Amino acid sequence: MQGFWKNFLKISMIFVIFLTVLVLNFTDREKKRFFRFPARIISIPIFAFGEVVYEIKNLWKRYVYLINVEKENENLKIKLLEKDIEINALREKLKILERLKGLLGYRETFQYSTVVGNVIGYSSDGKFKGILINIGKNQGLKEGMPVVSAGGLVGVVKQVYPFSSSVILITDKNLSVDVLNTRTLEKSILTGDGKDGCRLKYYLKTGDVAIGDVFQTARISEFFPRGISVGTVIELQNPDEGLYKEVKIRPFTDHKKLNEVLVIIKK
């Protein structure tokens, strides 16, 4: 009989915990307060380990792993020359644009400053796509700030700790970004496929999109500044059923090769 009461106590305890977690999920969707305290404590040793690992990796990359560097250097020199020509052409266009802006009385209303961070870790849960960077609240970061790299959009700051922050990547299914086709100026919503790519949601079958089209942020929601490159179309499908096209996008930034990122701080 005593055994029965012991088991009853155990099962009722689990039931209470199950209910508590459920209630938490329904009442506090963000669950910020409940999970903030332990996350801050654990993030400190992980940040310390991450910095050490980052430095060791850098040491290996910059001083030891120098195979094919000369060949790469030659290729980069050629690319640099090509880019120089491209930049000169763009400078000419910029001058024209500035003159036109002056004519139309257009003025920049938003200005952004950035903070540089290094990638020191990855999401510790198998499901979500995220990275850990070595800048946090002390550097002025807040949740929801866009994160970019030299290639283009990386993601959004999800959780901020004193010395580090977690960033949700655009390849995660739970992040949606309003984007613009630079060729046709059609707007759409981009979301992650949960692997290493993205796809467009609600792109109408009548819409004009082709393989190789480049998408950039559209700033419908004012969440991201306009004009950040996101990715290019690599696959198109027109299913018989449904109203929308299936458009696969390859992001310009490969999160596996990310080292340095910029966090855009909105003024």
Place this chain on the structure above:
Amino acid sequence: MIFKVSISLFILLVLRTLFETFSGPVFELYHVFIIFLAFYTDFWKGFIFSLISGYMIGSLSTFPSGEYILSFSLLFTSVYMLKNVLNSENIWFWILLPFMGTFIHILFIECMRSIAGFGFEIHPQYILNAILSIFILNFMEYIRRKNAFSSA
């Protein structure tokens, strides 16, 4: 045992956070330590530990929704009850328990995430995870027995 398991959990968490190779679903092996703990600790000590460790590990999740608190505590209780019912000397016990443990753990986690508003996903890589769980649990048991006999 609780101390050893907490150190192991922390090492796994650090590995999964710092190296991308370990961050995928194959190395989601937290549950193996909880299963192991269920064999060699008192119910209440282990149960409270599984709650706290689930709370700590789950807080670092990209979207924390209490999934690890629920999974760890339920898994601990299930294994604690099973070990009293089944014959732990049988070799199949040590193969099927970690294999099934993986999927029970994933099921609890995904159910909780579904309630929190995320999609329910089962990756094919969880098969590899389950196989790895068998090896790790048996390795831990081997080390424990070796130490127990050598000290005796």
